Amino acid sequence: MSTLLDVDDLRVTFPTRTGRIEAVRGVSFSLGRERLGIVGESGSGKSQTGRAIMGLTPPQAEVTARKLAFDGIDLLTASPRDRRALRGKRIAMILQDPKYSLDPVMSIGRQIVETLRTHEKVGKAEARDRALAMLEAVQIRDPARVFDLHPHEVSGGMGQRAMIAMMLIAGPEMMIADEPTSALDVTVQLDVLGILDRLVSERGMGLIFISHDLRLVSSFCDRVIVMYAGKVVEQLPASELGRAQHPYTRGLLNCMPKIGADRHPLPVLDRKPEWAA
Amino acid sequence: MTSALSVDRLEVVFDRFRALKGVSLEVQSGESFGLVGESGSGKSTLLRAIAGLAPIASGSITVNGKKLGARRDKAFYREVQMVFQDPYGSLHPRQTVDRLLQEPLAIHGFADGQKRIQRALDEVGLGTGFRFRYSHQLSGGQRQRVAIARALILEPSILLLDEPTSALDASVQAEVLNLLEEIRRRRKLTFLVVSHDLAIITHMCERLMVMQNGEAVEHLTADDLVERHVSKDYTRNLLRASDGFVRTA
Numbered sequence: 001m002s003t004l005l006d007v008d009d010l011r012v013t014f015p016t017r018t019g020r021i022e023a024v025r026g027v028s029f030s031l032g033r034e035r036l037g038i039v040g041e042s043g044s045g046k047s048q049t050g051r052a053i054m055g056l057t058p059p060q061a062e063v064t065a066r067k068l069a070f071d072g073i074d075l076l077t078a079s080p081r082d083r084r085a086l087r088g089k090r091i092a093m094i095l096q097d098p099k100y101s102l103d104p105v106m107s108i109g110r111q112i113v114e115t116l117r118t119h120e121k122v123g124k125a126e127a128r129d130r131a132l133a134m135l136e137a138v139q140i141r142d143p144a145r146v147f148d149l150h151p152h153e154v155s156g157g158m159g160q161r162a163m164i165a166m167m168l169i170a171g172p173e174m175m176i177a178d179e180p181t182s183a184l185d186v187t188v189q190l191d192v193l194g195i196l197d198r199l200v201s202e203r204g205m206g207l208i209f210i211s212h213d214l215r216l217v218s219s220f221c222d223r224v225i226v227m228y229a230g231k232v233v234e235q236l237p238a239s240e241l242g243r244a245q246h247p248y249t250r251g252l253l254n255c256m257p258k259i260g261a262d263r264h265p266l267p268v269l270d271r272k273p274e275w276a277a
Numbered sequence: 278m279t280s281a282l283s284v285d286r287l288e289v290v291f292d293r294f295r296a297l298k299g300v301s302l303e304v305q306s307g308e309s310f311g312l313v314g315e316s317g318s319g320k321s322t323l324l325r326a327i328a329g330l331a332p333i334a335s336g337s338i339t340v341n342g343k344k345l346g347a348r349r350d351k352a353f354y355r356e357v358q359m360v361f362q363d364p365y366g367s368l369h370p371r372q373t374v375d376r377l378l379q380e381p382l383a384i385h386g387f388a389d390g391q392k393r394i395q396r397a398l399d400e401v402g403l404g405t406g407f408r409f410r411y412s413h414q415l416s417g418g419q420r421q422r423v424a425i426a427r428a429l430i431l432e433p434s435i436l437l438l439d440e441p442t443s444a445l446d447a448s449v450q451a452e453v454l455n456l457l458e459e460i461r462r463r464r465k466l467t468f469l470v471v472s473h474d475l476a477i478i479t480h481m482c483e484r485l486m487v488m489q490n491g492e493a494v495e496h497l498t499a500d501d502l503v504e505r506h507v508s509k510d511y512t513r514n515l516l517r518a519s520d521g522f523v524r525t526a
Contacts, residue, residue: 041446042417156316185315186473186518193522212446219521255451257480259519260503265455266480269448 004174004206005031005053008067012048012057023048023061025230031174035200035207037221037238039214041252045230046210050176053208054093055083070174089119092167096179098159102151109135109147112166119170134165138195157188161195168199174206182211193220214241214252226252229276248275279342281306281435281467282327287336289319289326289491296322298491299336306341306434309461309468311478311485311499313515319491320471324437327469328359341434355385358428362440364420368412374398374423375408381431397426401456418449422456429460436461438470442477454481475519479503487512 012024024045029036040046052063055075068075070091075083087093095101103111112131116122122130128147135143138161151159160180167175177196181189197220200207211217217224218241226234226249234246244250251269282304289297297319304310312320325331327338329349338345340356361367369377378397382390395405401422412420421441428436441457442450458481461468472478478485479499487494487509495509507513 041448187315187514190518190522197522197524214447215521219523252447255448257451257454257474257476259476259479259516263480264458266451268451268455271448 003030003032004071005208006067006069007031007049007053008065010049010052010065010068011063012045012052013062013064014058015060015062023230024052027227027230027232029225029232029235031206031208033204033206034223035197035209035221037217037224038208038210038227039212039217039224039252040227041212043229044227046212046227047178049227050093050178050208050210054091054176055087056093085119088115088167088172089170090173092170092172092175094160094163094167094175094177094180097183098151098156098163099183101163102159104151107148107150108154108162112147112162112169115166116169130169131165134169135162137168137199138162138165139191140165155188156184157192160184160192164192164196164199168203171203172205174208175200176208176210178210179212180209181216182213189216214249215256231276233275246275247272279306280304280339281308281341282469283339284323284327285337285339287323287326287338288334289322289331290334291332296331296491297326300488300491300493301336302486302493302496304467304469306467307465308484309470309482311482312469312471312488313473313475313478313485314488314494315473315515317490318488320488321439322491323488324359324439324469324471328357328437329353351385355431356433357435357437358431358433359437359439360421360424360428360441363444364417364424365412365444367424368420370412373409373411374403374415377412377423378427378430381427385431393430397430400429400460401426416449417445418453421445421453425453425456425460429464432464433466435467435469438468440472441470443472443474450477457481475502475515487515 008028010024010027011022014021014023027049038046038049051057057063065076109131112134113127116127116130132143132147135146140146140158140161181192184192209217209221218238221238224236224238224241225232228248234244234249236244254267255269257266280303284300284302286299286301287297288299300323312323314320322331326333340353345353375394378394379390382393387393398405398408403419403422442453445453460466470478470481479502482499484498486496489511494511497507501507505516
């Protein structure tokens with residue numbers, strides 16, 4: 001399996017008035033053309049890891065790594081211009097809530113066409129045709145109608161599909177999905193995941209799926225990385241989640257209520273300081 | 278057993294949109310009752326209508342044997358309290374925890390405020406060290422505990438819970454769910470819980486109602502749900518969705 005992304009000892013540090021805060025503290029992993037899940041609770045650094053790869057870390061923060069390479073390109077020394085060319089074209093990102101990640105004053109179709117024409121030389125008519133085809137690929141029933149709608153006129157599930165269409169139109173090789181379904185209803189969630197799954201496997205993309213939901217990630221991904229306090233505490237194949245070793249992973253799995261399990265009170269997570277060490 | 282809360286053919290209309298289309302339910306005293314459904318199904322609207330936060334077009338609500346009129350008296354708000362979904366939005370950002378908890382006591386004219394505040398904080402596991410902090414100095418779980426303390430301080434008999442843990446991390450969710458169960462047992466409270474998560478509802482509630490498009494789809498017991506004795510496709514879909522993603526080859 002060819003390696004698409006190589007991350008070695010990634011650190012993201014934020015300077016604050018009370019000292020330096022290390023949000024990500026030495027994360028290492030590599031990604032091939034597979035589905036990798038990054039799981040953790042709020043503040044574990046999972047989103048900052050995704051953003052650092054994408055190059056979306058706020059300017060005041062400091063990103064260091066022994067190696068951060070995408071397909072042989074060193075992302076740390078790449079010029080802003082080169083990174084801009086990568087972003088959207090070869091690496092795409094889906095964010096949590098389509099309400100905030102889509103431009104509210106631009107029709108959905110125009111946003112998709114804008115992405116395409118930024119990265120490829122195509123005529124207006126062809127761009128429109130490709131955008132419509134992409135909307136169809138994310139199972140939007142009436143693409144021509146949705147093309148002209150503004151984001152506030154569509155539902156959350158539809159908005160997220162449009163977002164996926166926009167991210168996939170330039171044919172990226174790697175996609176980072178940061179909580180792509182957390183803002184959606186459970187039933188819609190599965191539709192969106194199904195679309196994402198099909199497109200990723202058909203196109204042979206690498207996917208980084210960032211989520212707080214351990215169970216969802218394990219049912220969707222091939223491999224899971226569990227993060228706690230900016231570090232990777234465990235890395236394992238999703239199918240072996242039941243055999244997780246680290247007490248944090250096990251505690252996280254254990255503390256969720258399950259249908260059919262009558263446990264009162266629920267086991268709670270007993271955080272040990274040495275996990276963060 | 279007596280009925281603590283009974284809702285009869287309740288209709289809520291926003292402009293011309295019927296958010297609730299004649300919903301009825303009956304909750305026994307000391308029972309925990311769940312409401313599930315997708316967003317837009319009317320479950321939160323039903324809760325808000327009971328709390329007096331949504332316009333009621335027709336139908337009636339009876340609390341502890343007393344039918345509610347158009348204007349609700351203070352006694353009603355002592356009996357029925359609500360905990361909201363988002364602990365970041367439901368606490369006043371410029372009031373300390375102490376000030377927040379004093380508000381309901383002042384409205385209802387309680388004299389022994391100091392003691393009650395201390396007791397309420399102890400009960401939700403925060404202790405008096407949190408008393409003079411602002412909400413931005415607290416974590417999400419701590420804020421939700423403050424919101425629960427504020428609801429409990431008037432010693433209500435019915436607690437309305439609108440997605441009480443959906444904004445919290447899984448490990449914090451477990452702590453808050455345990456706290457709610459313990460309080461219910463100790464104070465013999467009646468719960469009406471809204472959640473989109475079937476696992477939480479089967480964990481917390483004995484009976485539940487499934488809602489869709491402002492209507493009740495079916496009434497179930499938690500055991501029915503566990504054994505999957507459901508009659509409607511809509512409920513079956515919700516159950517399947519809660520099992521997680523299944524790859525179709």
